[in-house]
Amino acid sequence: MLIDFFKMQAQGNDFVFLQSIPDIEPEILAKNICDRHFGIGADGLVYLIDSEIADSKMIIYNSDGTRAMMCGSALRCAAAHLFDKTATTDLQIETDSGLKSARLENDEIHVNMGTPRLIQSGLKLMDFTGELVDIGNLHYIIFEDKPLIDPHLEYGHQLSTSKLLPNEANVHFVSIQDKQTISMKIWERGAGATLACGTGAASTVFAGIKLGKLDNEVKVFIPGGELKIALNKDGSLDLIGTVSKVFEGSYIWKA
Known part of the structure; x- marks a missing residue:
């Protein structure tokens, strides 16, 4: 089974992104994909999928398979990918911690993290x-x-x-x-x-x-x-910084 992915990083905080959810337990898939010796290697696995209330929805799993409520670095990476695919410079992303807004300004990604x-x-x-x-x-x-x-x-x-x-x-x-x-x-x-x-x-x-x-x-x-x-x-606080896409490909999943 081949799983299409792309990998992004924000100041070295790196993530593997999937744009569809395969029929695999996400905790198992995250640990497998994020393994730096036997997988792709990443700090987390991110599902970037359609949302009914925002431009996209982001679901994050840590490298140990646990689900993360929020990740500012992954949020900026997700926003950068969406900006690259659309003509807009402002968007919203649905997360487990609510809606987050993002904007593109001078090649930097600004995301509003809300009020801690x-x-x-x-x-x-x-x-x-x-x-x-x-x-x-x-x-x-x-x-x-x-x-x-x-x-x-x-x-x-x-x-x-x-x-x-x-x-x-x-x-x-x-x-x-x-x-x-x-x-x-x-x-x-x-x-x-x-x-x-x-x-x-x-x-x-x-x-x-x-x-x-x-x-x-x-x-x-x-x-x-x-x-x-x-x-x-x-x-509220804005988190500002650059991100980059590292590579994309297909991951061979062996059940």
């Missing part, structure tokens, strides 16, 4: 104190006074799966360079260490603004490159 919610400030997990933010998925954000060497690799999984959290969360270790510039190290629930996390960048800037640490427009440096986050007047 600060679930708990100063939440202590292990030896860390962080901010717990919900932006459609959960993020635990640690602003580091003294940056550690790859703390996400050492502590990311334990923090992400802590029993003190309402659900598993993405984890970010953040270094503030100034009020307009930060850098992040990322551990994603269901994917592990990744090069980028759009919802994480937006959640981090939101938390930083709440704490008075950051301004309303921030450059976010991540292992895979650079993103921009802008706070809108209505309190």
